[in-house]
Amino acid sequence: MRLKSVYDRLYSEYGRQKWWPADHPFEVMIGAILTQNTAWTNVERALDNLKAANALSADSIINVKHNALAKWLRPSGYFNIKAQRLKDFCTWYVEQGAYKQLKHKHSVALREKLLSVKGIGPETADDILLYAFSRKVFVIDAYTRRIFSRLGKVSAEEKYDVLRLMFEKELSAETVKMYNEYHALIVRHGKEVCKTRPVCGGCCLRTICKRQGVKG
DNA sequence: ACCCAGGGTCATA
């Protein structure tokens, strides 16, 4: 089973996903932090609060008081931790010279820089690399583990970078646009039909899925 | 009432 053939099936089923929903790269970065273990609909409310307060900028987030920021972030959950993470990230972002400077860095170096910021782990860093900086990095998330372990392609417990490198090696001939679309399709499929609780089966991947009728 | 969501950090063994 090829990763490209799974992509083709998902694309045929769902079409273009138009990710990441944001007006600017900076909004992608903030959304990537806010969506950690949180439903996107809740993140949208927090982003709307920031926009309504004219506070969706690095300078605003750095200068506003913690309690005010946390209040805007409340719908996205973990609001105290996320307020601190946004402040830490924005401080680093301004120190680094913002998008203008960061965009010149090589992907490997930029990834290491992002990972050095407290509150940014592998998946958030890769969301930012792919969707804010258009780098050819494959994002591994819970849906990726679930879907491809059901297909018999990987172990769901495999380490993040092992999975990422496996995907990037097999998809080395593809484009950034394809990586963008693939991850979005994985999330779409995961949310829509490959959830944890219902039994697996009957979807557009049925003819290559080894776990028809299996839970988990 | 319970489970989960577009994770990550920290303490402990």
Added chain:
DNA sequence: TATGACCATGGG
């Protein structure tokens, strides 16, 4: 290295 606790809102 590898578990577990913790963070917290909103929808199903």
